[in-house]
Amino acid sequence: MNTFDQQSLCDVVQERAERDPHGLALVELRDEHDLCLSWGQLAEQADRAATTLLDLGVRPGESVMVQLPNSIDFVVMSLATLRIGAVCCPVLPILGQRELVYVLERSRARVLVTPADFRGRQHAREALELAAAGRTAHLRHLLVTGGTASLTDERCGIRQVPRLGVHDLAARIAATPAGPLTGVGERSLHDVAHLLFTSGTTGEPKGVPHRMRTLNQAVSLMSRRVGLTADDRVHIASPMAHHSGFLYGMWLSLLLGCVQVIQPVWNAPLALRAFAQWRGTFMQGAAPFLLDMVTAVHNAQPAPHSLRTFVVTGAAVPRRLAAEARDVLGARICAAWGSTETCMATLSAPQDDLGTVADGRPLDGVRVRAVDEGGIDVGTGREGLLEVTGPFVFDGYLDRDDLTAEAFTADGWYRSGDLAVIEPSGCVRITGRVKDVVNRGGEKIPVGEIEQILLAHPAIRDAAIVAMPDLRLGERACLFAVTHPGRVIKLEDVQSHLATHMVTKSFWPEHIEFIDELPRNPAGKIQKYLLREIARGVAASA
Incomplete structure (x- = not known):
């Protein structure tokens, strides 16, 4: 795993594609026939998509916004963006027009990748309306998955918006000749690769940039704690526009060379069917995913016998649920804590007793402390304000030096906003949010x-x-x-x-x-x- 500190994710994927071009890389769950992609096909599609981005004028360092559900298209466009040294900026499909305008302006993305429609909403049409109303100052191109038919008027075709190009993504990729990607310069592991906006539950969404090396290290040390290898199969149901799906689902799978099984919309019976067919061994997600699977098995759905480890993130795992899930699903339940800014900072091991390790131990290189309101370390066994430092912590918020200054202490520790107790064993127990x-x-x-x-x-x-x-x-x-x-x-x-x-x-x-x-x-x-x-x-x- 140490080589991940010296290799970009794109290089790792390219090497895997050359070594095992016909090996299974991706499965996208569908209602009827699941869609599969090999490593060779993934690399080729990503290169074609990267050429499309270059043709649209995307340059290293600029953000490409990907507003797609969990899908093969999401993986392809993320890789394509990274391949040309641009910054992948995923946002949730549920984002409304108001929030979309905000993140488009903050990120200055000139290209938005969006579905024609998803779950009853016409995302591409909504984006077109925003552009026509003059609310997207930087946006120049829409890349649409699922075709552009829904944007077409019978009399005059696709609505013309000044300075905005609308493109059918699949058609653009298909029309791009296969071959080595050209026109791409050297990429540094220290370059920003990912821009994720915070959920905004306590204020305006803030842009959090992460570098390629940071993300590689975060995945490497997390997978080492859990014991994941290239032989694992990762089931991804958490949104790929959050760390759980993007970093500890997609990125993890690509870096380790795992098969990733992608679930676009959460549905416990579908997930259990997928475990039976595709033999997923690892899953990370919020407690409701775990509860839904336990309930489904109680309701006569088959248990996921291949599932070995489930890491619960987003909120503390109820101990009663963890015990029941272990018995009903047969999986080991791990607890973790982290944030958009810190990535995963603490994690229990599969063999740990959640009753004693609470929200896990710091990963290698991560340090945590609990302090009082004056910033004095309260030591172990007492509740305090949780502060974190380590190799995965971001450098600062996008274009917000004021918020960055508030987020860090004078000696460089990140103020998480959580309350916690550091146990004498070194384990962390999250007790709440300061604002809660x-x-x-x-x-x-x-x-x-x-x-x-x-x-x-x-x-x-x-x-x-x-x-x-x-x-x-x-x-x-x-x-x-x-x-x-x-x-x-x-x-x-x-x-x-x-x-x-x-x-x-x-x-x-x-x-x-x-x-x-x-x-x-x-x-x-x-x-x-x-x-x-x-x-x-x-x-x-x-």
Whole structure:
């Protein structure tokens, strides 16, 4: 794996294609017939797509925005972008027009790769409308997957927008002659390769650039901790526009030479069918993926016998769910913590007991500390503000020196915004977010720990605690609960459960709201700001 520090991802893929041109590289799950691509086909399509980008005037260092679902097209366009030294900037297909305008302007992307339509939305038409309205100052080209027929008017063809070219991606690639890629200069491992925008759940999305070498190291050390090799098969259901799908799905597979099985839209029965057919051994994703598969197996779907390891990211893995998943799915469950800015920083090993390692140990080269509000290290066993430094931490936000200065300490540690306890063993236990703290009359409630205890209640399927305004105490704890089908629970049952676990009474939730599903972003993180808005409304109407 040490060679990954000296090789670009593109070179690794090219070497694999030359060595094993007919070997299976990619599987895209379809409703009827799955689509497969060999290493040779992948390299050829990526080179043709790279030539297309060069023909459109894309140059090293500029961003190419890829707004595609998990797909072979996503992998091809990501590789093509990297191949010419440009920066791959993936964004979610669910992004609305307002948010798309924001990231297009921030990234200054002149090329947007987008589907004609996906899940009921006409993405290419929406982008065309934005350009026609003059809201995309930098955009010059739309590369459309799925054809351009949906953009065509019977009378006058595709709507003409000044300074914007619209191209059928498949047709452009097919029309490009096969052959060695020309016109590409030397690429450095220290060049920025990836630009990812934060989810924006606590403010405006921020552009986070990462260098090629950083991403290679992040994947190399993570795969070493989990024990992954080229013989593994990686099932990718997490969005490729997030680290879980992009870095620890696609990039991981390409770097190790694994087969990657790509699932465009999450559906647990489809995933289990794919495990039976394609024999996936590794998957990374948020806890809801794990829960859905456990539920599906309970409902007579086949267990994924090939699945060896599942890494839970996005939020803390409920211990009860981890134990049940291990028994029902037969897989080892690993806990991890990281962020867009730090990549994966802590990770448990497959043989670890999640009851003792909490959210994992720092990966090699990563250092963590918990500090008080004055920046003083609180040592082990005490809750503090989690700060991180190491080889995967980004250098700073895109064009936002002010936010970068706020994010780093004077001695160069990244302020994560999370609360955590560093155990004497070196393991990290995430206890909440600074902005998620419930301050009840000056007493800080350890929200993360209380949520874990509540998730062990047999009636509770999912739970989140947020602050509810209170005239006397300032804030009280409000529990949002998702119950298992057919189960009923009252506030006094919740409080009795916490009393059984000897939880301090002032930490107990004092109001409960039932909800069908907790709002989560595509990375699986609970959008607590939405829950706080509901809680404020409930308090105001009381």
